[in-house]
Amino acid sequence: MLMERDKIATDLHNLVSTARDRLAALQGIAELLRSTGSYHWVGLYDVDGVGGTVTNIVWSGPGAPEYPTFPITKGLTGAAISSRRTVNVGDVTADPRYLTAFGSTRSEIIVPVFDGPRENVVGTIDVESEKPNAFSEDVEAVLEACSSVIRPLWCL
Numbered sequence: 001m002l003m004e005r006d007k008i009a010t011d012l013h014n015l016v017s018t019a020r021d022r023l024a025a026l027q028g029i030a031e032l033l034r035s036t037g038s039y040h041w042v043g044l045y046d047v048d049g050v051g052g053t054v055t056n057i058v059w060s061g062p063g064a065p066e067y068p069t070f071p072i073t074k075g076l077t078g079a080a081i082s083s084r085r086t087v088n089v090g091d092v093t094a095d096p097r098y099l100t101a102f103g104s105t106r107s108e109i110i111v112p113v114f115d116g117p118r119e120n121v122v123g124t125i126d127v128e129s130e131k132p133n134a135f136s137e138d139v140e141a142v143l144e145a146c147s148s149v150i151r152p153l154w155c156l
Helices: 002-017 022-037 075-083 138-152
Strands: 041-048 053-060 070-071 088-089 107-114 121-129
Touching: 002 022, 002 138, 022 041, 022 053, 022 070, 022 121, 022 138, 053 075, 070 075, 070 138, 075 088, 075 121, 121 138
Parallel strands: none
Antiparallel strands: 041 053, 041 121, 053 070, 088 107, 107 121
16 A cells, blocks of 8 residues: 555645646646545535635536535535544445435545644545445545645645
8 A cells, every 4th residue: 555655645746736727737647546445436625715715616426416516514525624623434325424425336435635733624635435334444545645646736
């Protein structure tokens, strides 16, 4: 997993450092993360703390998110934002916070993206899988490392 994490981090760093277009770079990141774990869906979101909303920027998967914009207090994303920690749910059907996006999703992980001083959550990485308990501690650590690498795309 360590070699894979290093390769993913390198690929993400290359996408970020050569980015001329934020949306194109973020789309490439979503696609890279989705293909790396053969996940059902990956979305990247902006968090507007002042406006109190979370908005999807890009996604990779079979369809657009059911909730492209929603209140900052809702869902697993809201829990990740308020706790400032990754939320990793192995069985979304048993978690009342889950906002159903796809009926086939069984597990989901939300990783916060912090601003430069790590004071505020400015974005999130949302990864969904059709497999229960799809996100091990190693996967969680890789996604958290990815969050740090892609942070500059939120801190422009």
